[in-house]
Amino acid sequence: MSASAGNGATVAQRPMPFRADSGLRLKVEQASYAYAATDRSAPKFTLGPATFEAQQRELVAILGPNASGKSTLLKLLAGVLKPLSGRIEVDGKEVGELDLRVRAQRIALVQQESELLFPLRVWEYVLQGRYPYGRRLRFESEEDCLLAGNALAQVGADGLRDRWMDRLSGGEKQRVILARALAQQPALLLLDEPTQHLDIGGKVELLRRLRRLADENRYTVIVVTHELNLAAEFSDRVVLLHKGKSLRTGTPAEVYERDLLEEVFEAPLEVEMRTSGRPRVILRGSH
Amino acid sequence: MRPLTPRRITAICGLLLVVLFGVAVIALRMGAYPISLQDIVMTLFREAIGRRDDIPLEFWQVVFGLRLPRIALGIMVGAALATAGAGFQALLRNPLAEPYVLGVSSGAALGAMLSLMVAPHIVGVIQAGAFVGAAATTATVYFLGRRGGQLHSATLLLAGIISASFLSAAIMFLGTTLSGRDQRGMAFWLMGDLASPPSFHLGWLFLVLLITIGSIYTTSSDLNLILTGEQEARHLGVNVNRVKLVVYIAASLLTGLAVSVGGAIGYVGLLVPHAMRMLFGTDYRLLIPTSAIGGAIIIVVADTLARTVVAPTELPVGAMTALAGAPVFIYLMRRRVR
Numbered sequence: 154m155s156a157s158a159g160n161g162a163t164v165a166q167r168p169m170p171f172r173a174d175s176g177l178r179l180k181v182e183q184a185s186y187a188y189a190a191t192d193r194s195a196p197k198f199t200l201g202p203a204t205f206e207a208q209q210r211e212l213v214a215i216l217g218p219n220a221s222g223k224s225t226l227l228k229l230l231a232g233v234l235k236p237l238s239g240r241i242e243v244d245g246k247e248v249g250e251l252d253l254r255v256r257a258q259r260i261a262l263v264q265q266e267s268e269l270l271f272p273l274r275v276w277e278y279v280l281q282g283r284y285p286y287g288r289r290l291r292f293e294s295e296e297d298c299l300l301a302g303n304a305l306a307q308v309g310a311d312g313l314r315d316r317w318m319d320r321l322s323g324g325e326k327q328r329v330i331l332a333r334a335l336a337q338q339p340a341l342l343l344l345d346e347p348t349q350h351l352d353i354g355g356k357v358e359l360l361r362r363l364r365r366l367a368d369e370n371r372y373t374v375i376v377v378t379h380e381l382n383l384a385a386e387f388s389d390r391v392v393l394l395h396k397g398k399s400l401r402t403g404t405p406a407e408v409y410e411r412d413l414l415e416e417v418f419e420a421p422l423e424v425e426m427r428t429s430g431r432p433r434v435i436l437r438g439s440h
Numbered sequence: 441m442r443p444l445t446p447r448r449i450t451a452i453c454g455l456l457l458v459v460l461f462g463v464a465v466i467a468l469r470m471g472a473y474p475i476s477l478q479d480i481v482m483t484l485f486r487e488a489i490g491r492r493d494d495i496p497l498e499f500w501q502v503v504f505g506l507r508l509p510r511i512a513l514g515i516m517v518g519a520a521l522a523t524a525g526a527g528f529q530a531l532l533r534n535p536l537a538e539p540y541v542l543g544v545s546s547g548a549a550l551g552a553m554l555s556l557m558v559a560p561h562i563v564g565v566i567q568a569g570a571f572v573g574a575a576a577t578t579a580t581v582y583f584l585g586r587r588g589g590q591l592h593s594a595t596l597l598l599a600g601i602i603s604a605s606f607l608s609a610a611i612m613f614l615g616t617t618l619s620g621r622d623q624r625g626m627a628f629w630l631m632g633d634l635a636s637p638p639s640f641h642l643g644w645l646f647l648v649l650l651i652t653i654g655s656i657y658t659t660s661s662d663l664n665l666i667l668t669g670e671q672e673a674r675h676l677g678v679n680v681n682r683v684k685l686v687v688y689i690a691a692s693l694l695t696g697l698a699v700s701v702g703g704a705i706g707y708v709g710l711l712v713p714h715a716m717r718m719l720f721g722t723d724y725r726l727l728i729p730t731s732a733i734g735g736a737i738i739i740v741v742a743d744t745l746a747r748t749v750v751a752p753t754e755l756p757v758g759a760m761t762a763l764a765g766a767p768v769f770i771y772l773m774r775r776r777v778r
Contacts, residue, residue, distance in 0.1 A: 231675065233671075233674070233675070253674070253677045253678070253679055254677035255677075256677065257675060257676050257677030258677075260675075261675070262675045264671070264672070264675075268669075269667070269668055270529075270533055270534075270535060270667045270668075271535065271667060271717060271722040272722065273668070273722065277723075278668070280443060281664070281665055281668065281676060282676070284661065284665060284676045284677060284678070285676060285677040289658065289659070289661060289662060290657070290658050290659075290660060290661050290725070291661050292443065292444060292445060292446060292725070293443040293444075297443070298443060337676070
């Protein structure tokens with residue numbers, strides 16, 4: 154990986170205390186949702202009421218096996234889906250009531266990139282993150298360029314700015330997509346399985362980077378992931394979902410209980426508590 | 441990092457307008473009645489300063505009676521078709537989308553024919569019918585091209601080809617009600633014919649086209665984001681449904697107007713936006729105006745060739761654009777398949 158991985162390593166080595174007093178950013182109250190094939194048919198999938206809060210500078214991991222409702226919950230937080238019941242507030246404002254542009258100034262959602270129809274350079278892609286800050290037909294200002302450049306630097310992708318998007322590796326692309334989200338200057342940064350196509354080095358590097366962004370930029374970062382140990386290592390809070398139900402919310406140490414994880418992930422697991430106060434999950438019988 | 445500025449757009453469009461002017465002057469000069477470049481310039485100059493009496497009558501008739509209206513019509517038709525093509529490519533997220541390939545031109549032609557048969561004496565009825573035909577075909581192809589709730593590239597093109605074939609059959613069927621001479625005229629018009637200017641003043645057509653192209657231009661920042669993915673555009677604050685509605689109506693109107701006055705000229709909406717992308721990049725804030733001017737240039741050149749290469753016989757202008765456009769379509773399709 155790049156030299157920036159080394160920078161990230163120094164940040165990750167210092168102890169990371171749990172923070173809970175730096176200002177409420179996200180408040181989810183009994184938010185639920187149901188998917189149905191048609192308006193009249195019975196729901197195919199239901200996400201039961203979920204309740205949790207996230208502060209500024211917190212990194213929250215939404216955990217759960219496949220089809221547990223993780224991405225649905227993230228879409229509710231992003232305002233893409235409207236909750237069937239309950240409320241979701243960002244900085245005291247209900248997400249569903251925000252104007253599209255105002256919402257994009259407060260919430261950035263990082264998903265797997267869709268196929269680009271025409272070739273685009275990295276800097277053009279990142280500048281798109283400045284779209285919510287102007288009129289409909291807009292030309293980028295010097296400030297926009299500066300912020301896009303800063304966003305690229307923050308993710309260690311400064312050297313990629315003149316490359317074509319379709320020529321980037323998976324890890325490089327992931328960083329550039331993250332840079333576009335940072336160019337939005339959001340308060341809430343949502344990521345849907347950002348580690349999916351990365352190798353272990355790339356996964357650790359990305360989580361370190363997110364941790365640092367949350368710390369330095371006062372972002373609240375919400376990450377949907379399958380990675381139990383990375384979530385335990387880097388998150389302040391975990392929301393554990395199973396079959397559309399929010400089973401438990403709390404610090405990794407509060408949520409990571411052997412019986413609970415074994416039931417959810419249907420695998421023989423062991424939970425070790427490390428001296429840092431963060432748990433580690435291992436497959437039973439694997440050592 | 442060198443973002444696009446209004447100054448750069450103005451400079452590039454200015455350059456293209458100079459090329460268009462040069463092409464138009466050459467087109468004025470060429471034809472069965474030869475006029476020297478000097479005479480062309482003098483004729484234009486004298487007309488501009490109001491000294492029409494100093495212009496030889498035959499010069500005035502050839503320049504202002506025949507060639508200039510045809511060139512003006514070609515400019516408008518080319519601008520409309522190229523802009524519609526760029527709009528359809530963004531709307532349908534398909535680089536091969538184009539009014540002719542999608543069958544939208546055939547829909548407009550059928551609409552124009554039907555309206556002409558129902559109410560031939562109402563001014564603008566052909567244009568209205570062509571717009572309805574184009575809009576209905578776009579909507580049909582859009583819904584036929586969806587698979588599992590998503591637009592599917594190959595399915596969309598197939599839906600366009602099937603629609604074009606069905607609509608052409610309907611046009612042929614309607615054509616049987618016409619006399620033999622009219623049938624030949626219809627066949628020529630269907631391949632593109634700029635020899636017969638519309639019954640209304642071209643200034644009206646220019647005004648409507650300007651407003652319609654302008655309405656697409658207002659969405660160009662949004663289209664840049666939609667091209668990277670509709671969901672992503674929504675997350676960045678784009679009202680995707682509103683943008684798609686504006687582009688759908690505007691592109692259908694542009695196709696309807698172009699077909700109603702110039703026939704179904706193919707591939708301009710494919711050739712021109714792709715050429716402009718290769719020259720100036722993919723940004724729609726630059727692509728829309730450069731495509732409009734580039735479309736005008738292409739049609740003026742194609743029409744000049746159509747009426748001179750096998751003179752005194754005249755070819756339909758659509759034959760010239762198809763000769764250039766079909767290979768480009770195949771090239772783009774093969775590159776995409778790879």
